[in-house]
Structures are given as C-alpha cells and as structure tokens.
Amino acid sequence: xxxxxxxxxxxxxxxxxxxxxxxxxxxxxxxxxxxxxxxxxxxxxxxxxxxxxxxxxxxxxxxxxxxxxxxxxxxxxxxxxxxxxxxxxxxxxxxxxxxxxxxxxxxxxxxxxxxxxxxxxxxxxxxxxxxxxxxxxxxxxxxxxxxxxxxxxxxxxxxxxxxxxxxxxxxxxxxxxxxxxxxxxxxxxxxxxxxxxxxxxxxxxxxxxxxxxxxxxxxxxxxxxxxxxxxxxxxxxxxxxxxxxxxxxxxxxxxxxxxxxxxxxxxxxxxxxxxxxxxxxxxxxxxxxx
Amino acid sequence: xxxxxxxxxxxxxxxxxxxxxxxxxxxxxxxxxxxxxxxxxxxxxxxxxxxxxxxxxxxxxxxxxxxxxxxxxxxxxxxxxxxxxxxxxxxxxxxxxxxxxxxxxxxxxxxxxxxxxxxxxxxxxxxxxxxxxx
Numbered sequence: 243x244x245x246x247x248x249x250x251x252x253x254x255x256x257x258x259x260x261x262x263x264x265x266x267x268x269x270x271x272x273x274x275x276x277x278x279x280x281x282x283x284x285x286x287x288x289x290x291x292x293x294x295x296x297x298x299x300x301x302x303x304x305x306x307x308x309x310x311x312x313x314x315x316x317x318x319x320x321x322x323x324x325x326x327x328x329x330x331x332x333x334x335x336x337x338x339x340x341x342x343x344x345x346x347x348x349x350x351x352x353x354x355x356x357x358x359x360x361x362x363x364x365x366x367x368x369x370x371x372x373x374x375x376x377x378x379x380x381x382x383x384x385x386x387x388x389x390x391x392x393x394x395x396x397x398x399x400x401x402x403x404x405x406x407x408x409x410x411x412x413x414x415x416x417x418x419x420x421x422x423x424x425x426x427x428x429x430x431x432x433x434x435x436x437x438x439x440x441x442x443x444x445x446x447x448x449x450x451x452x453x454x455x456x457x458x459x460x461x462x463x464x465x466x467x468x469x470x471x472x473x474x475x476x477x478x479x480x481x482x483x484x485x486x487x488x489x490x491x492x493x494x495x496x497x498x499x500x501x502x503x504x505x506x507x508x509x510x511x512x513x514x515x516x517x518x519x520x521x522x523x524x525x526x527x528x529x530x531x532x
Numbered sequence: 533x534x535x536x537x538x539x540x541x542x543x544x545x546x547x548x549x550x551x552x553x554x555x556x557x558x559x560x561x562x563x564x565x566x567x568x569x570x571x572x573x574x575x576x577x578x579x580x581x582x583x584x585x586x587x588x589x590x591x592x593x594x595x596x597x598x599x600x601x602x603x604x605x606x607x608x609x610x611x612x613x614x615x616x617x618x619x620x621x622x623x624x625x626x627x628x629x630x631x632x633x634x635x636x637x638x639x640x641x642x643x644x645x646x647x648x649x650x651x652x653x654x655x656x657x658x659x660x661x662x663x664x665x666x
Contacts, residue, residue, distance in 0.1 A: 288543050292611055295602050299574060388544050392613060427660035447604060452575035453561045461560075461600050465611060472543050 247511040254504045261497035267297035267333065274384050275420065275483040281386055282417055282476045289469045294460050296436045303455055311456040312403075313463040316432035319408030321354045323376070323398060325471065327414040327478040328361035330381055335489035337415065337482055338363040340425050346411055348427070349373070356407055358398060360475070376401065384483060386476040394475075395468035402431055402467075402472070410467070414474040415481035421488060423481035430470045433463070534568035534652055537607040538584055540594060540615050547594065547615045548584075554591070555608055556583040557601055566608055571604040579654055581662055582610065586635075593618045595662040621663040630656035 303310055328341040342364060349355055356376045359365045365378050377397050382390050398410055410431040416424045451458045533553045540547040554565045558580025566573070567587070577599045585591030599612030634651035637646065 254614075286610065287544055289539055291541075291609065292600075295600070295611075388542075391543075391657070408548060426638065446574040449572040449574050452559055452564070452573060455574075457576045458574045461598070465600055465613070469543060482656065 245474055246275055247508055247515060248422065250504055250508040254501055257500050257504070261376050261501070264490045264493040264497065268487055268494060271483045271487035271490060273290055275480060275487055275516075278385070278476070278480040278483050279417075282480050285469075285473055285476050289473045291386075292462070292469050293437050296433070296459075296466055297439070298449065299451070299455060299462060300433070300438050300470050301458055301522050302449060303459070304450075306455075308455070311459050314433055314459050317405075317408040319357075320352065322348075322352045322409045322411060323356050323358065323401065323407040323408040324348055324352075325358045325394065325398060325410070325412045325474075326360065326415075328364045329482045330383075331473040332363065333489060334482055334486040335488075336491075337423075337485035338413060341368050341413060341415065344425050344427070348411070351492065354407075356401075358394065360394065360478075376406075384479060386472065386479045388472060391472035391475050392468050395464070395471045398471070399464050407513065408432070412470065412474045413483075414478040417477040417480040417484065420484045423484055428470070428474065430467060431463075433466075533587060536566070536568040536570070536603075538610075539608070540582070540596075540610045540612065542615055547617060548592075549585075552584045552586075554585065554587045556581075556591070557610070558582060558596060566603060567604055570603050570608075573601070575601045577601055577610070579658060581658065582615075583642075588606070593662045595655075595659045597623060597658075598656065616662075618662045619660045623660065623663050626656045626659040626663065632661065641652055 298312070300314065303314075309315075324345065326341060326345050328338045332338065340359070345357070345364065345368075349357075357368065357373070357378075358377045359368065360376045360379045360382065362380045365375070365380055368375065377394075379390060379394060401407065402410060409429065412428045412430055414426060415426070416426040418424060535553055536555070537549075538552045538555055550641050551574040553568065556563055556574060557566060560576045560578040563580070564575075578596045579597060580596060582596045583591040583596040584594075584612060595618070596610070596612050597614045599615070601608060601610045603609075629652060633649050633656060636649045637653065656666045660664045
C-alpha cells in the first residue's frame with residue numbers, strides 16, 4: 243500500500259527521535275562501563291590474594307592433621323542459598339532474562355533453596371510467581387557499591403553460620419569483554435576444593451598463626467565471602483552496562499536502517515506525486531487545445 | 533635499620549604501600565609489633581589502631597575495622613573491610629555516627645539490633661581516636 247508522503251514523513255521524524263534517545267543511552271552506558279571495567283580489574287588482585295592466603299591456611303590445617311573449624315567444613319547438606327545478581331532496569335537485551343532463566347533452572351534442581359535477590363527485575367519476576375526471598379536489595383544503582391556488597395555478605399554468612407542452609411552459590415554474569423558476558427554459577431560455601439590448590443611453587447613456608455590457625459580461618463572465611471560477593475557484583479554491573487550498550491547500539495542501528503528505507507519510499511511517493519501533477523497539467527492543456 | 537614492605541588493601545583500593553621499619557598490628561588477643569624479616573605469619577586482626585613507621589619516633593596511624601594480616605618474604609599485607617589513614621578520616625561524619633549509634637542504644641527498642649549499633653559506635657569512637665592523636 244502506498245502511504246501518503248505526509249504519513250511517511252511523520253514516521254521518519256518519530257523514528258529519528260527514538261534514535262536520538264537510544265544513541266544517548268548507548269553513550270551513557272559506554273561511559274559508565276569504562277569506570278565499571280576498571281573496578282572489575284582493580285578488585286581482582288584482592289580476591290586472588292585472599293583466596294591464596296586461605297588456601298595456605300587450609301593446607302596447613304590438613305598437613306597438621308587437624309580438624310577444620312566449623313566455617314570451613316563441608317556439612318554435606320542439600321539446602322542451598324542462591325544469591326542472584328541482576329539489574330534494576332531493563333533495556334539491556336537478554337541480560338536479566340538470562341539470569342532469571344538460570345535461577346529457575348537452579349530452583350528446579352535444588353528445591354530446598356533460599357534466595358537472596360539483587361535487582362528489581364529478578365525480585366519482580368519471582369514475586370509474581372509467589373517465590374519468597376530471604377533478602378532483597380533493589381535500587382542499588384549502576385555502580386557496584388562496596389557497602390552493599392558487605393551487607394549482602396554479612397547477611398549470607400550470618401544465615402550460613404546459623405545453619406539456615408549448607409551451600410551458598412552466587413548467580414551472576416561474568417564480564418569477559420564489552421560484547422561477551424556469560425551467566426555463571428559460582429559456589430562460595432562450603433569452600434570449593436580449588437582454593438586449596440592455589441599457588442604451590444617451591445616448598446611451603448612454615449607459618450605462625452596468631453592467635454591460632456582456627457581463629458585465622460574464622461577471620462578469613464567471612465572476608466572471603468564478602469570479597470566473592472563484591473567481585474561478582476562488580477562483574478554483574480559491568481556486564482549489565484555492556485549489555486545495555488550493545489542493546490542500545492542495535493536499536494540505534496535498526497532505527498538508521500528504518501529511516502533509510504522510509505526515506506526511499508518517501509522520495510518515491512513524492513516523485514509519483516510530481517509525475518501525477520505534471521500528467522494532469524499536460525492532460526488539461528491538451529483538453530484546452532483540442 | 534632494615535625495612536619491610538608494608539601494604540594495606542581493601543576491596544576498593546590500596547590504602548598504603550610503603551617500606552617501613554615497624555608495624556604495630558591490633559591482633560585479636562592484643563597488639564603486637566612486626567619488624568623486618570619476621571617469620572611467615574598469618575594473624576587475625578581486631579577493630580583497632582594500626583601504626584606504622586620508624587621503630588622509635590612518630591608513626592602514622594590507620595583505623596582498621598578488623599581483618600587479616602599475612603607476613604611472607606619480608607612483605608606484610610593487611611586485608612580489611614575498611615581501613616582509613618588518620619588524615620583521611622572525616623571527623624564530622626564520625627561524630628555524627630557516634631551520636632546516631634548512642635541514640636539508638638539509648639532507645640533500647642525491642643527490634644533494635646544492639647550488636648550492630650555497638651559495632652557502629654566502636655567504629656566511630658575508633659575513628660575519632662585515630663584522627664585525634666594524629
């Protein structure tokens with residue numbers, strides 16, 4: 243159906259306004275992403291150093307043939323805590339949807355799961371389905387906030403110590419680069435076996451533990467939980483911004499495509515109009531002459 | 533005097549990285565000093581004041597909210613939830629926090645998290661102490 247040139251013109255202007263908005267959103271996400279990226283990189287060394295110390299202490303306990311303190315032990319139960327990290331806002335492509343899908347799968351696999359939710363989108367999704375949560379954190383903004391991460395860490399560790407659950411898993415989006423993000427499940431408690439395997443060049447130094455190795459482990463484990471939460475949160479935030487940036491770029495590109503196509507049909511319609519008018523004038527002149 | 537490499541890190545940033553003669557750590561069973569070439573050590577730290585500098589003389593201070601210290605290869609690393617150098621402390625904010633915590637403790641409501649308020653109060657007092665002595 244040939245549209246009138248005025249309709250087409252109206253659509254072009256509406257699409258180009260949308261394009262301006264998506265373009266602006268893309269640029270905002272891109273600039274925020276830059277600082278989020280730096281945060282991801284700068285928190286990694288802390289986490290790695292902490293886990294390597296933790297590994298050293300765990301190996302020492304093992305070598306001494308002692309029993310691990312309560313917090314470091316694997317209780318072997320099948321009650322879980324799932325910490326879900328996602329966004330407060332949409333317009334980020336499949337970012338939230340991918341996390342929610344994975345969370346649903348986890349719940350199906352482990353029916354005895356308590357959830358701690360970060361992000362309005364996840365909270366709303368599960369609220370609609372009458373799934374309760376242990377704690378919710380919404381409206382935390384685009385920047386990974388250390389205080390909030392520590393609050394989350396404390397809440398989880400507290401419940402873990404009170405044996406509300408035996409396993410803690412974080413569900414978040416791992417940040418690989420601006421376009422690649424991967425939904426990831428990371429087991430935090432009980433302490434994963436890999437921790438013990440970190441760094442073992444040369445003979446192990448003989449450490450003194452002050453006041454005792456148990457006390458040191460009891461300090462290290464909550465620090466490690468907090469570090470894991472914060473690390474995951476920084477990655478989740480960077481991924482969210484990356485996803486939003488890409489989604490907005492695609493939207494901007496699509497709008498450009500649409501505008502180009504519409505401009506062609508607009509020109510065609512205008513040309514048809516002109517041709518028609520000329521034909522009418524010529525026809526009118528002929529009629530007068532004859 | 534021989535020195536050791538001393539570093540304090542939190543998740544957000546490196547608070548200090550420097551070579552010093554002496555570090556006084558707030559261990560959970562009392563403060564203790566660390567000198568250069570100390571044997572490998574791991575220690576639990578309490579909320580308290582950390583000092584570093586020359587063995588004798590004026591030292592710089594850090595308000596530490598508990599954490600962990602590791603000495604290895606003549607390098608001492610302290611990892612903590614929060615750590616602030618004396619000169620970075622916002623005295624006004626610490627005073628407000630102190631007042632807030634005291635008020636909450638005085639109210640004694642049933643749903644009040646007393647342990648939490650007490651920790652907040654301790655942290656505020658610690659900050660004021662460190663900032664004051666500086």
